[in-house]
Amino acid sequence: MTSHYRPPCQACASxxxxxxxxxxxxxxxxVSELERAMSFVRLDPNASLVEEGDPRRRxxxxxxxxxxxxxxxxxxxxxxxxxxxxGDYLGLADDETYAQTAEAVVPSGLCSFxxxxxxxxxxxxxxxxxxxxxMTRAALRQARETQMILGRLAPSEKVASFLLIMSNRAAAHGxxxxxxxxxxxxxxxxxxxxxxxxxxxxxxxxxxxxxxxxLPEPHSVExxxxxxxxxxxxxxxx
Amino acid sequence: MTSHYRPPCQACASxxxxxxxxxxxxxxxxVSELERAMSFVRLDPNASLVEEGDPRRRxxxxxxxxxxxxxxxxxxxxxxxxxxxxGDYLGLADDETYAQTAEAVVPSGLCSFxxxxxxxxxxxxxxxxxxxxxMTRAALRQARETQMILGRLAPSEKVASFLLIMSNRAAAHGxxxxxxxxxxxxxxxxxxxxxxxxxxxxxxxxxxxxxxxxLPEPHSVExxxxxxxxxxxxxxxx
DNA sequence: AGTGCGCCTTGATTTTGATCAACTCTGTTA
DNA sequence: TAACAGAGTTGATCAAAATCAAGGCGCACT
Numbered sequence: 407m408t409s410h411y412r413p414p415c416q417a418c419a420s421x422x423x424x425x426x427x428x429x430x431x432x433x434x435x436x437v438s439e440l441e442r443a444m445s446f447v448r449l450d451p452n453a454s455l456v457e458e459g460d461p462r463r464r465x466x467x468x469x470x471x472x473x474x475x476x477x478x479x480x481x482x483x484x485x486x487x488x489x490x491x492x493g494d495y496l497g498l499a500d501d502e503t504y505a506q507t508a509e510a511v512v513p514s515g516l517c518s519f520x521x522x523x524x525x526x527x528x529x530x531x532x533x534x535x536x537x538x539x540x541m542t543r544a545a546l547r548q549a550r551e552t553q554m555i556l557g558r559l560a561p562s563e564k565v566a567s568f569l570l571i572m573s574n575r576a577a578a579h580g581x582x583x584x585x586x587x588x589x590x591x592x593x594x595x596x597x598x599x600x601x602x603x604x605x606x607x608x609x610x611x612x613x614x615x616x617x618x619x620x621l622p623e624p625h626s627v628e629x630x631x632x633x634x635x636x637x638x639x640x641x642x643x644x
Numbered sequence: 645m646t647s648h649y650r651p652p653c654q655a656c657a658s659x660x661x662x663x664x665x666x667x668x669x670x671x672x673x674x675v676s677e678l679e680r681a682m683s684f685v686r687l688d689p690n691a692s693l694v695e696e697g698d699p700r701r702r703x704x705x706x707x708x709x710x711x712x713x714x715x716x717x718x719x720x721x722x723x724x725x726x727x728x729x730x731g732d733y734l735g736l737a738d739d740e741t742y743a744q745t746a747e748a749v750v751p752s753g754l755c756s757f758x759x760x761x762x763x764x765x766x767x768x769x770x771x772x773x774x775x776x777x778x779m780t781r782a783a784l785r786q787a788r789e790t791q792m793i794l795g796r797l798a799p800s801e802k803v804a805s806f807l808l809i810m811s812n813r814a815a816a817h818g819x820x821x822x823x824x825x826x827x828x829x830x831x832x833x834x835x836x837x838x839x840x841x842x843x844x845x846x847x848x849x850x851x852x853x854x855x856x857x858x859l860p861e862p863h864s865v866e867x868x869x870x871x872x873x874x875x876x877x878x879x880x881x882x
Numbered sequence: 883a884g885t886g887c888g889c890c891t892t893g894a895t896t897t898t899g900a901t902c903a904a905c906t907c908t909g910t911t912a
Numbered sequence: 913t914a915a916c917a918g919a920g921t922t923g924a925t926c927a928a929a930a931t932c933a934a935g936g937c938g939c940a941c942t
Contacts, residue, residue: 478794539777542784547737549784553730554715557836581751610921750907799929830889830891842931
């Protein structure tokens with residue numbers, strides 16, 4: 407399920423997420439120090455990296471693939487609190503234990519650090535700590551936007567917002583705004599938006615029928631009319 | 645609506661929230677430095693302290709009363725993202741501008757600092773910065789718990805969870821677990837839980853009929869059977 | 883005392899999204 | 913090649929919460 411290995415030296419220099427992740431706070435010569443403390447993890451689809459309640463011993467930066475973060479209820483209900491994309495950091499919110507489960511959506515790669523090493527690095531490089539704080543604050547703002555989506559938007563507004571958010575995030579990663587690649591399943595989307603899988607599927611069909619999107623395949627969504635889709639979303643997106 | 649004044653010296657020494665707020669990171673002799681930069685603000689009920697989108701110039705610590713944080717949609721729909729209680733900090737998530745509106749629920753008092761002063765203080769007292777980061781992480785965990793409540797709980801589970809959370813927070817402030825004082829309106833509760841005011845009201849009535857709570861008055865809820873209420877909430881609370 | 887307003891509760895009705903169920907499609911395995 | 917599993921879509925039905933509507937209560941203001 408999971409494999410660990412020491413990367414070759416200078417891996418960071420050619421890393422895609424070098425300018426997006428927490429390590430962007432460091433200069434090229436400083437990153438080598440990060441690199442020495444780092445080990446690399448590969449995850450197969452649906453493999454779990456950390457479980458809610460596990461002691462927090464390591465933190466991670468996602469370099470490729472996608473992770474879903476989720477909370478579970480005793481009866482099996484699940485809320486996905488977010489999807490991590492390359493450059494995102496796993497462990498921003500956590501204290502003694504992980505507050506949520508993290509699983510791979512697709513094959514994923516991560517840089518991994520012991521919290522001991524990371525604490526040392528953060529101590530030595532204050533800009534690293536500042537950037538972590540910045541990322542935590544951004545995550546908090548995002549979580550609150552999601553509260554709005556969950557609490558006050560209708561299903562089509564939820565799905566439209568989700569598509570626009572994913573499109574914006576793709577653009578921020580230098581990928582095209584459209585078509586949006588949605589690697590997660592309909593069940594994941596439903597558990598993120600507080601809907602059922604049937605409602606998600608029907609809403610996609612409705613948006614397609616209205617000519618706002620096209621669905622060349624289930625995991626690829628072409629945004630045909632972005633402004634009308636934004637109108638459906640009901641919120642002005644960043 | 646709002647009044648500002650310089651407090652008398654040594655106000656912090658006798659402050660109720662001295663051990664809960666961010667200033668708990670400082671020793672008694674260091675707090676005086678905080679005190680010099682501080683001014684005090686009083687808010688009448690429903691007065692707005694900051695508005696979503698306003699430039700962020702000051703940060704605050706609530707010392708008495710209660711604030712609601714909210715996001716609004718163009719069409720007037722509103723999502724309350726949280727309620728601040730004494731000791732809580734306003735401005736954890738915000739960057740250049742405030743990400744949400746903050747209004748007083750009841751008459752409230754706050755310590756106020758310019759971000760310039762606070763940045764200086766944080767620079768001088770690293771424990772202050774560490775505590776702010778800690779509070780931000782706690783807020784993020786709380787926001788994610790709220791995502792679960794909004795996305796996956798049924799109305800009675802939402803209301804039961806809300807009551808238990810408010811009860812726990814009261815206890816953390818040294819107030820009795822029950823009766824819980826809920827200073828906010830039913831509309832506020834509805835906008836926090838993603839429900840309508842009618843559903844909130846009916847759910848209170850139902851919990852009362854089931855003998856789980858008593859409602860001596862609308863803003864006071866006595867928890868009669870905490871374990872059964874927790875069972876209704878469906879989640880194991882911290 | 884009377885009036886009006888805000889807030890809360892309760893009832894009737896409607897609508898929406900969940901649930902239940904069937905079916906397609908794709909890819910894997912026997 | 914057939915059988916099967918998993919994911920997605922679609923349809924029918926049902927239940928639950930929103931909406932619409934009315935009324936009560938407490939409080940401020942005249």
